[in-house]
Structures are given as C-alpha cells and as structure tokens.
Amino acid sequence: STVYLNGDYLAAADAKISPMDRGFLFGDGIYEVIPAYQGKMLGFNAHIERMNNGLNEIEIKLGYSTDKWREICQQLCEKNHGDNLGIYLHVSRGADTKRAHAYPTDITPTVFAYVFEIPPQPVSDIEHATTYTVSLEQDKRWQRCHIKSTALLGNVIHYQQGAAAGNKETILYNRIDEITEASSSNVFIVKEGVISTPPLDNQILPGITRWLILNILHSHSDFKVQQRVISKTELLDADEVWITSATKEVGAVVKVNGKLVGDGKPGKVWQQVQSLFTKHKFDY
Ligand code: PMP
Structure with missing residues (x-):
C-alpha cells in the first residue's frame, strides 16, 4: 500500500522511522482514525479538531492546516484501493538524540498516515446488524x-x-x-x-x-x-x-x-x- 510519511507518499515497505522516535520509545504521540466510504470521509472536521486539541495539550507544534490534512487523506484514498477505508493519522513528537523524559524543544514531529480496510457501513435492520x-x-x-x-x-x-x-x-x-x-x-x-x-x-x-x-x-x-x-x-x-x-x-x-x-x-x-x-x- 501507499502511505504518507513526513511529506512523501511511498510504499509501506519503504517508509522508515528512526528507533529514536519518541512515538516508539515513549508512546509520545497523538492519533486519529477517520472512516472513508467510496472516498467520502465521515466526521472529518471533528476528527481533525480533536487531533489538534490533543497535540496542543501535549505541546506538539505541527502546524498542518485542516486543508493539508484533507489533501493527505484524499490522496491516500485515491492511491490505495478499497471502498471502505479507515484513515489512520499519527503525529509523534519525533526522534531525539538522547533519552530524556522532558519534551525536547528542537526536534521535528513525525507525521505518518496510512489506510486500512474496514467493514462496510453498518446497517440498521435488527436481523442483519453486527x-x-x-x-x-x-x-x-x-x-x-x-x-x-x-x-x-x-x-x-x-x-x-x-x-x-x-x-x-x-x-x-x-x-x-x-x-x-x-x-x-x-x-x-x-x-x-x-x-x-x-x-x-x-x-x-x-x-x-x-x-x-x-x-x-x-x-x-x-x-x-x-x-x-x-x-x-x-x-x-x-x-x-x-x-x-x-x-x-x-x-x-x-x-x-x-x-x-x-x-x-x-x-x-x-x-x-x-x-x-x-x-x-x-x-x-
Ligand atoms: N473511546 C476510545 C477509548 C476509543 O479508542 C474510541 C475509538 N477511537 C472511541 C471511544 C470512539 O471514538 P470515535 O467515535 O471518535 O471513533
């Protein structure tokens, strides 16, 4: 599949993240999952707003606009196949040079996004519902x-x-x-x-x-x-x-x-x- 990593679209196998990334070492990051059916996203603005709230709360300064996120999500839906996709967005604090708990101030956040298959849209009849x-x-x-x-x-x-x-x-x-x-x-x-x-x-x-x-x-x-x-x-x-x-x-x-x-x-x-x-x- 094609994924997004720090500005680039590339094959998942070619997407490389440093083991020093604080997302890996500390779980220091924020994520979202947005459903998209035939490319149509559900609750997009609210999901981005929640992610921005999370990033603010843990003082990760990223500065991606809502339009930039929309573009990434749309590109991933287009570049990958599937009618029913979950779009995973992930921002971690980035890779540090030393191991320290305090937030480093001079590192660049890691931004990763990919899509995965989700079940078709839920139905509302009692006999066929999940x-x-x-x-x-x-x-x-x-x-x-x-x-x-x-x-x-x-x-x-x-x-x-x-x-x-x-x-x-x-x-x-x-x-x-x-x-x-x-x-x-x-x-x-x-x-x-x-x-x-x-x-x-x-x-x-x-x-x-x-x-x-x-x-x-x-x-x-x-x-x-x-x-x-x-x-x-x-x-x-x-x-x-x-x-x-x-x-x-x-x-x-x-x-x-x-x-x-x-x-x-x-x-x-x-x-x-x-x-x-x-x-x-x-x-x-
Ligand atoms: N609570 C937790 C702990 C969750 O992980 C999720 C799924 N993201 C939810 C609630 C439901 O949130 P949403 O409706 O935004 O998917």
Whole structure:
C-alpha cells in the first residue's frame, strides 16, 4: 500500500522511522482514525479538531492546516484501493538524540498516515446488524483518557480481557462503579425510552460518533437524551446497551458478561437511532 510519511507518499515497505522516535520509545504521540466510504470521509472536521486539541495539550507544534490534512487523506484514498477505508493519522513528537523524559524543544514531529480496510457501513435492520458481546471490567487506565494518545497499552489490555473471554469489547467502570467507556468505544444505555451516556471528562475519549449521535438526536428526533453518570448496576439493568465508534457507529450490545441485554437482539431504540445516524451522518 501507499502511505504518507513526513511529506512523501511511498510504499509501506519503504517508509522508515528512526528507533529514536519518541512515538516508539515513549508512546509520545497523538492519533486519529477517520472512516472513508467510496472516498467520502465521515466526521472529518471533528476528527481533525480533536487531533489538534490533543497535540496542543501535549505541546506538539505541527502546524498542518485542516486543508493539508484533507489533501493527505484524499490522496491516500485515491492511491490505495478499497471502498471502505479507515484513515489512520499519527503525529509523534519525533526522534531525539538522547533519552530524556522532558519534551525536547528542537526536534521535528513525525507525521505518518496510512489506510486500512474496514467493514462496510453498518446497517440498521435488527436481523442483519453486527452485534456485540462484551465483558465488563474495572477501568485501570490512566486519568487522561480524553487525550487520544498512541500509548494504547491500557486499552489493549482491556480489549484483550474481553477477547480472552470470547467477547468483542470490554466496557469499563471506575473505582466507584461508574461506567466510563469501552476499550475502543463510547457507551450509551437506554432505559424506559431514555437514552443516556456518560458526560465528557478526563475519564473518556470525546468520541466523534458520540458527538454525531448527540447532534443528530437533538436536531432530528424528540428522544429524551441525557449526559449523566451511569452506574454499573444501571448498565446491567438497561433495556439496551450500545457501544459507539467511527467504524461501529451505533453498535448494539446483546450480552454483558454472559447475561443477555433485553431479549438478546438489537433493541427498538437502537434501530431508530442507527437509521437516523445512517441518514444524517454525512451532514456534519
Ligand atoms: N473511546 C476510545 C477509548 C476509543 O479508542 C474510541 C475509538 N477511537 C472511541 C471511544 C470512539 O471514538 P470515535 O467515535 O471518535 O471513533
């Protein structure tokens, strides 16, 4: 495949990064994943804004404009094949000459981007939807989960806990039994018709899909929607549970720790919300 590295488009096998890169040695970097279907990107501006927020927060000065990122993404979609692509963007602090924790001020960030195949766009009918069985575990990651850091070991270990139990995701709760998010998704529940999701803070990534869902629900439906603390007990007792991410969109959870959610099929509210999402997701 053709990848982007520091201004050049080249074959993946020819893309070389220094082992002294702090992205490699410290996980010192920020990343994004943007879906593109037939070259049409989903939530592009919001993804770039989140990446810029992350770069600002960890003081990496890059200075790529939104147009420059758009051009890179479009070029990668054109140069590679596939109707359904995830565009991976990665900025690390760069290669240092010595090993020191402090941010070096005189190095150039490393910018890398490539595309990979993702599943086709999710459907909104109950019989054909991709469904998710999940584990439920205590969140043992760091306290800066709002930063989309390339240091993903905490998330990887949590995902693996679920995978080892035969599940496709792991939903997490904090030390006082409040739901945070999942290892690579945000979480929503539905109880008696009310849709709830945890509020944005340092415990969760501000998901672009979460943001899109909230926007779409506010402007195209009269569902009751709340951003509020959700307890572990409430999640286990919910009528519906969803995990959301750029590629899953509204993902219906059918089992939590082996226990059925509702009747074990995607719910009625899920069906309505994934349909609205399908209809309006490119409006933002
Ligand atoms: N939380 C975590 C920890 C994630 O890795 C992701 C996926 N990037 C999400 C939430 C969902 O974010 P988005 O909707 O932007 O894909």
